[in-house]
Amino acid sequence: MAEMIEVRNLTRRFGAILAVDRVSFTVGKGEVLGFLGPNGAGKSTTMKMITGFLAPTAGTAVVVGADIVANPIAAKRRIGYLPEGAPAYPDMLPRNFLRFVAEIRGFAGAEAARRIDLAVARTSLSSVMEQPIETLSKGFKRRVGLAQALLHDPDVLILDEPTDGLDPNQKHEVRTLIKALAPEKAIVISTHLLEEVDAVCTRAIVIANGRLLADATPVALAARSRLHNAVRISLASGHDEAEVALRRLPGVAAVERTDDAGDGALLVLPRGGQAIVGEVTDLVRTAGWAVRGLSVERGRLDEVFRTITA
């Protein structure tokens, strides 16, 4: 796997505040890296440094061989960037805006037109090409920002909250697009939607107070949850006796009542994250309980996220 982005000890200080503190990671071709963290954690600041908007106080980022500090213009050519809030010139038409970006990136005439058409098709923008950007809905504005980032078919895509403010259908479209682009590119997206990490990311990084706290696949991250491999079991009746019986199983650490679905189900937590679904189903069979529902928890990212960043 070729490394497309190499972030080395990236540090940024604003006066007395250390916004980003020696963050290092790499992203290879085909990876979609989810950048997670509470608001103000340093996600956007890190992205601004990788894209060359903000000069690092120390450290650097190398984008497809070009150092963003030493050789910013070469690095910027390889990056497609959607800044937070998808800023675009409000009084321009999307057509003129995309043409401007295409020309700045060195495409002219038929080549520019071909690239604009492709980016517009990928982001389903064709219906609003002649409307001033300021009159567009949030979803369309976001897609104009995405189209702009895709114009030059960059090796590296940096997307700061690409689905923020979109409705569920639009979110789905953007995620489908990101997945379709993923095999050929290195993609970094920041988000505070954990479902998004599950939906599109091959790897996740958790950052809080400017420090990198975790770097793992979403599955490995979820496995850190105390709910990993827990069994949720809901019975027609007799929850109380079942709770007592389940506690006696050797692999079970605790049994909790959960009312998340309104059925007073039991949540059976494993000892040390081991798989206990076998033990539990054996017990269910021998005891002859009337089971209404039984499921295994993969672990919850939001819970892990809270534990890591608290």
Added chain:
Amino acid sequence: MHSIWVIFQRELASYFTTPLAYVFIVIFLALAGALTFFVGNFFDRGQADLVPFFNFHPWLYLVLIPALAMRLWAEERKSGTIELFLTLPISISAAVLGKFFAAWAFSAIALALTFPFWITVNILGHPDNGVILASYIGSLLMAGAFLAIGAALSALTKNQVIAFVVTAAACFVLTVSGSSIVLGFLAPWAPTAVIDVVASLSFLTHFNAILRGVIEVPDAVFFVSVIALFLFANAAIVELKKAD
């Protein structure tokens, strides 16, 4: 060079996609006309020249140029487009020059649209068209200097009103620094060298020299230097303040 040209085109077109261009040009022409005819006594003087017209340009520019310059960077910073703009593969100097030349070209368009004054004076008499051409060039150079100052100050703030007021004040000080008010204030206590320096910074002094019909090297160099200095400052300020 290529990116300066692309930025120049976008910026110049952006004046005309909003009412700004039309409002600016109409007000500029109306004020120029009113001042020339009513305050400058164009007809009563009985002379075939455009002195009463050009005499008011510094004062017109004092109000109108800051309005043109205030949006250059403040608006980009306010709307966040600066982050998009400066992560495109362009240098800061290309960004600064593209914006400046677009604004300067726009003020050149407004200035060129005063051509009816030139036609009028040629119908009424036989003016020295060489002097008039020199005056137009001088006026454009002065507009460029005002714009460069305004562009640099616009990069200091996200607030266009602040950019306007500070630019107007800075331009006013530079315009009148050769006048008897300022020099009279300095004369009793400041050394002669200081007074000479302050007087030599005056836009009015240099502009009036050009109005006499000769573009002397020092006067042209003065305005070009002011432009270069403030564009340099502009790039430094953008680099420093862009992410605030």
